[in-house]
Amino acid sequence: MTASTAAGPVTAGHRRLVRSELLKIRTTNAWWWFALGALAWTLAALGVNIWLAHTVFTDPEVFGGQGGPGFTSRAFQGSNVYTSGQFLGLMFVMLIGILMVTNEFHHQTATATFLATPRRTVVIVSKLIAAVLVGMAFAVGIMAIVLPVGALYFSAEGVGTLLDEWPVQRSILLNLLAFAVWSVFGVAIGTLITNQLFATLLAAGLYLIGTQLGSLVFLLLANWLNNEAVLEWQVILPSVASQVMTSGGADIPGSPEWWVGALVLLGYAVVAGAVGILITRRRDIS
Numbered sequence: 604m605t606a607s608t609a610a611g612p613v614t615a616g617h618r619r620l621v622r623s624e625l626l627k628i629r630t631t632n633a634w635w636w637f638a639l640g641a642l643a644w645t646l647a648a649l650g651v652n653i654w655l656a657h658t659v660f661t662d663p664e665v666f667g668g669q670g671g672p673g674f675t676s677r678a679f680q681g682s683n684v685y686t687s688g689q690f691l692g693l694m695f696v697m698l699i700g701i702l703m704v705t706n707e708f709h710h711q712t713a714t715a716t717f718l719a720t721p722r723r724t725v726v727i728v729s730k731l732i733a734a735v736l737v738g739m740a741f742a743v744g745i746m747a748i749v750l751p752v753g754a755l756y757f758s759a760e761g762v763g764t765l766l767d768e769w770p771v772q773r774s775i776l777l778n779l780l781a782f783a784v785w786s787v788f789g790v791a792i793g794t795l796i797t798n799q800l801f802a803t804l805l806a807a808g809l810y811l812i813g814t815q816l817g818s819l820v821f822l823l824l825a826n827w828l829n830n831e832a833v834l835e836w837q838v839i840l841p842s843v844a845s846q847v848m849t850s851g852g853a854d855i856p857g858s859p860e861w862w863v864g865a866l867v868l869l870g871y872a873v874v875a876g877a878v879g880i881l882i883t884r885r886r887d888i889s
Contacts, residue, residue: 637699694810696738700738780848781848781868788871838863
């Protein structure tokens with residue numbers, strides 16, 4: 604009886620904190636800009652991916668010929684089209700996660716927040732849950748665009764919607780996971796770097812430029828060692844791990860199995876979440 608009554612208020616308190624975090628997001632203009640950016644990028648990426656799929660279906664020789672598995676397969680093209688918008692979409696939800704933490708310091712509300720809820724772990728966990736919900740909402744919103752458009756395109760192409768194929772279904776589900784994980788990254792970065800401007804610029808720069816530089820390093824190493832297998836190690840880059848998780852495979856050059864990307868990304872998420880909680884518990888809030 605006692606345990607039950609004790610557990611109830613804690614659970615209700617957690618729900619109130621999560622709702623409070625979601626309210627903070629809704630009452631700022633930043634998420635609108637990120638949503639509009641995600642929409643614009645999704646439409647652009649969807650158009651490019653549909654054009655790419657059309658090229659593969661009509662002239663596969665451009666990409667080395669039509670084979671069963673690999674880049675020219677229907678499953679890969681289906682996964683690629685149905686996960687359109689992922690690249691910048693993940694960055695946007697990461698930035699929202701950063702703002703969820705850094706806003707507290709930017710607007711000097713951190714002290715009041717932690718005085719109202721002295722258990723800092725509970726506060727950060729609530730922010731993580733709220734960030735994941737926002738990330739999933741972004742993913743669902745993006746999918747509400749790409750799924751019907753993609754299904755109409757593939758049907759017009761004469762290959763069916765491809766939504767009945769497990770590799771395509773798996774990519775769609777894992778795409779949801781990718782958005783959730785990158786939301787966690789955002790909160791973790793915000794706890795590590797409380798300066799809002801610096802945190803957002805650094806995170807966006809590392810995501811956009813760091814990914815390209817990292818891939819270039821692996822490409823140069825592969826050429827230097829004359830070993831294409833080196834390219835598979837790009838999966839240690841979180842953004843590459845997301846792409847591998849949703850559309851990778853051993854039959855695609857330079858890409859390990861999809862589950863390798865999933866494990867790498869989940870590993871980063873666990874570490875990032877734990878580090879964020881530890882830093883917040885030890886930080887002097889004043």
